[in-house]
Amino acid sequence: MSIQRLLAAGLAASFPFSSNTTTNPAPVVNVLNGSYTGVHNEFYNQDLFLGIPYAQPPVGDLRFRAPFSLNSTWNGTRAAMKYSDICVGYGPDSNHFTSSEDCLTLNIIKPAMEIDEPLPIVVWIHGGGLVQGSSADPRYNLSYLIRQSVLASKPIIGISINYRLSAFGFLWSQEVKAHGTGNLGLRDQRLALHWIQENISAFSGDPRKVTLWGESSGGYSAGKQILAYGGRNDGLFRGTIMESGFLGENWPYGKGDADEYNEAVYQELIARTGCVGETSPLECLRALPLEVLNQVQNSSATEIFGPWVVAVDGDFVHELGSLAMKNGRFVKVPILLGTNTDEGTEAAPKKGIDTDADFETAVSLARIDNDTVTKITHLYPNIDAVGIPKSYKPPPEIPGLGKQHKRSAAFFGDAVEHAPRRLTSISWSTHNQKAYSFRWNIIPAGAPDYMGSTHFAEIPWVFGNLDGAGYEANPFGDSQRYREVARLMNWMWISFVVDQDPNVHGIEGVPLWPAYDAASGVGQNFAFEGNESHHVERDDWRVEGMAFIMDRAASEWKF
Numbered sequence: 035m036s037i038q039r040l041l042a043a044g045l046a047a048s049f050p051f052s053s054n055t056t057t058n059p060a061p062v063v064n065v066l067n068g069s070y071t072g073v074h075n076e077f078y079n080q081d082l083f084l085g086i087p088y089a090q091p092p093v094g095d096l097r098f099r100a101p102f103s104l105n106s107t108w109n110g111t112r113a114a115m116k117y118s119d120i121c122v123g124y125g126p127d128s129n130h131f132t133s134s135e136d137c138l139t140l141n142i143i144k145p146a147m148e149i150d151e152p153l154p155i156v157v158w159i160h161g162g163g164l165v166q167g168s169s170a171d172p173r174y175n176l177s178y179l180i181r182q183s184v185l186a187s188k189p190i191i192g193i194s195i196n197y198r199l200s201a202f203g204f205l206w207s208q209e210v211k212a213h214g215t216g217n218l219g220l221r222d223q224r225l226a227l228h229w230i231q232e233n234i235s236a237f238s239g240d241p242r243k244v245t246l247w248g249e250s251s252g253g254y255s256a257g258k259q260i261l262a263y264g265g266r267n268d269g270l271f272r273g274t275i276m277e278s279g280f281l282g283e284n285w286p287y288g289k290g291d292a293d294e295y296n297e298a299v300y301q302e303l304i305a306r307t308g309c310v311g312e313t314s315p316l317e318c319l320r321a322l323p324l325e326v327l328n329q330v331q332n333s334s335a336t337e338i339f340g341p342w343v344v345a346v347d348g349d350f351v352h353e354l355g356s357l358a359m360k361n362g363r364f365v366k367v368p369i370l371l372g373t374n375t376d377e378g379t380e381a382a383p384k385k386g387i388d389t390d391a392d393f394e395t396a397v398s399l400a401r402i403d404n405d406t407v408t409k410i411t412h413l414y415p416n417i418d419a420v421g422i423p424k425s426y427k428p429p430p431e432i433p434g435l436g437k438q439h440k441r442s443a444a445f446f447g448d449a450v451e452h453a454p455r456r457l458t459s460i461s462w463s464t465h466n467q468k469a470y471s472f473r474w475n476i477i478p479a480g481a482p483d484y485m486g487s488t489h490f491a492e493i494p495w496v497f498g499n500l501d502g503a504g505y506e507a508n509p510f511g512d513s514q515r516y517r518e519v520a521r522l523m524n525w526m527w528i529s530f531v532v533d534q535d536p537n538v539h540g541i542e543g544v545p546l547w548p549a550y551d552a553a554s555g556v557g558q559n560f561a562f563e564g565n566e567s568h569h570v571e572r573d574d575w576r577v578e579g580m581a582f583i584m585d586r587a588a589s590e591w592k593f
Contacts, residue, residue: 060115061146065233067107070114074146078181083142083237085118088229089222091136092198097320098205098215101138101225117141120168122324123199124332128166135202135324140226141169143176143192144237145184152240156531157230157271158194159223161250161279161490164204164342169194172504173493182498182524186540188532191239193230197222197255200331201319204342206293207300209316216347220258224350227259227270245273245531249493253279253371257355257458258344264352265363273534275527276371277496278489280454281364282355282593291401292343292592299342306330355454356587359461368534369462370527372472372559373455376423376486378447379439387436390416396442402590413579414445420576422447423486435484448576451489453583454593456557456573460584463552470536471550471557471573476519476564479511492562495520496527516564523562536560545570 058074061081072083089101096102119134144153160167160174176192183190197203203219210216231241248256253276260274261281304310307330309318319327344351358364387393390411398407414420418428421440432439455471462469474492481491494502494509498520502508510516525539526547532538536547545568550557557573587593 058146062111063236065236067104068109069111071111072142073115075177078177079146079184080177080180081144081146082177083114083144084116085139085141086114087118087139088195088226089138092138092202092218093135095320097135097202098210098218098316100215100218100221103225103228117170118196120170121196121199122202122328123162123166123168125162125166127162127171128168128199131168131170137196138198138222138226139169140193140195140229141176142234142237143180144239145180145189145191147184147189149189149238152235152243153189153191153238154243154245154532155191155193155230155234155239155241156245156247156275156527157227158192159197159246159248159252159255160194161248161252162199164219164251164255164344165200167199167251169196173499174497175499175503176497178498178500179496179524179528182521183528183532186525186528188525188528190528190531191234191237193234195223195226197226200342201303201327204344205300205303205319206296206343206345206347208297209314210300211345211347213316214347214349215316216345217258217350220255220262220344220350223255223259224262224270231270242269242272243531244271245275246271247275247527248279249277249496250279250489253277254283254344255279257281258351260365260367260369261352261355261358261363262350265358265365267365271365271367273368273370273530275530276369276458277492278373278377278451278455280355280371280451280458281359282457282587283450283454292345296343296345303330306333354588354593356457356584356593359458362465364461366465366467368468368470368530369458370470370472370530370536371455371458372474372492373451374474374487374489374491376443376447376488377451378422378443378445379485380489381450382439382442382446383436384439385434385436387438387442389438392436393438393442393445397445400591406586406590409582410445410579413582414441414448416441420444423484426483426486428484432484439484444576445579448580449583449591452576453580453587456580457584457587459550459557459573460552463550463557468534469550470530470547470560472547472560472562473571474562476516476562478509479513479516480507480509492523495523495562498524513564519562519564519568522568544568 061072118139120131121137122133180192197219206216246256256274257280304315309315312318397410422443459469459471475487477487526536529538530536547560548558558570559573561571
């Protein structure tokens with residue numbers, strides 16, 4: 035999708051500083067292991083500390099092992115003035131960057147101002163399907179948001195992290211389970227949060243006021259941190275923002291049972307790398323040159339290598355997210371969460387759904403029984419008026435898309451994103467916790483009609499990226515209204531980070547965003563609109579279909 039592609043030529047211009055434009059002294063901080071020199075961003079009046087390691091490099095014998103804390107100290111200062119190599123990944127979100135296994139780093143962006151008391155912190159976890167992406171992506175430039183926090187008189191510190199991806203971070207099989215080395219990417223994130231607790235005071239941050247924030251697999255990851263170790267509260271964060279990614283999602287949709295799927299991926303990997311038949315294929319993988327693993331995973335013949343999914347490993351992840359929420363086994367913190375109206379146009383098959391039989395086949399790939407398939411065909415009929423995007427009027431033949439695309443988009447969007455979002459909101463309300471739910475209904479400028487307000491569409495706004503850095507075309511176009519929405523969204527997110535409530539933003543004429551209350555059976559969302567007034571709505575769209583999905587979250591969909 036064009037909105038998600040990077041312009042290689044625009045990367046340098048969109049980085050958050052230019053080393054030849056600052057005249058201020060370079061900032062220096064002293065952390066537990068030693069001292070770092072950062073760079074001052076004069077344009078935004080910010081101090082940046084980039085590429086700081088939070089773990090030992092997971093290379094050599096440490097490949098496919100849980101991350102280890104840093105075990106070295108030094109005299110003098112080390113430079114923290116540029117992004118590190120990104121973690122090895124596969125896809126357009128990774129292709130424009132230099133990657134390495136030595137990538138477990140974080141970046142800290144803070145206002146360069148007199149600070150009377152320690153500042154709240156937001157920690158960004160990037161998306162990319164657990165297979166691609168990085169904190170160096172210019173679309174995730176935190177300088178814009180941190181600048182807005184100062185303008186809103188609610189200054190905060192922004193941190194972005196890298197974590198292992200693809201096989202390096204999410205390999206899973208019976209052998210991996212026996213070695214206790216599953217969900218390494220999540221364990222990387224967890225260690226980064228511990229580093230923040232131990233060191234952020236040196237940057238004038240308040241370790242008691244950390245908010246996790248992620249989109250797509252980043253939101254999914256943030257949700258898994260809430261569930262980690264049976265919902266054990268380690269005091270690492272006090273709130274979470276999840277956009278289009280939640281505690282439970284059916285990621286390997288159409289690929290069957292998650293454990294069977296992961297085992298199949300593992301067997302395919304060891305077969306293609308020549309490690310099959312070894313006494314310990316995992317040790318064989320650990321010893322392989324990076325080039326070999328890269329070639330196998332990056333081959334055009336490796337459709338099986340994705341999406342990578344979080345495993346219920348009995349350690350970091352004890353159970354499915356739906357069961358954990360039902361039983362209250364999650365960290366009780368306020369959350370802000372939401373989805374985009376037309377999530378399903380990204381999640382659904384892009385072609386091949388032309389007939390009722392095609393739709394039934396696609397639905398049945400989740401290994402559900404025939405009665406369930408029949409029920410879904412009735413709950414999600416082939417009627418354009420109830421499909422998505424609602425505004426799109428398909429011609430008799432849509433190039434590249436099936437004739438029942440709107441139908442499949444409605445179902446797959448609900449199964450993958452909307453139902454998990456609604457279930458999470460209801461669960462928080464049931465356990466007397468605050469959840470602020472939203473629906474994003476704005477289409478980026480230049481986006482094709484058939485995609486609507488799809489997955490990832492809100493990202494330019496939530497980062498306040500008004501120049502469209504990192505995009506082929508500026509998502510704001512020439513719309514002043516769109517730019518005003520960005521300010522509102524920025525200040526609401528900042529308000530949640532600072533006050534644990536998105537309503538303390540100080541912008542007049544905005545409806546109160548209520549916490550989700552499912553006591554009456556239906557909660558409420560804050561709806562962000564591009565050409566209409568923002569409003570609060572009942573969360574009752576496609577209610578029967580999503581209720582059916584939620585009722586079978588654990589038994590059928592395995593989320």
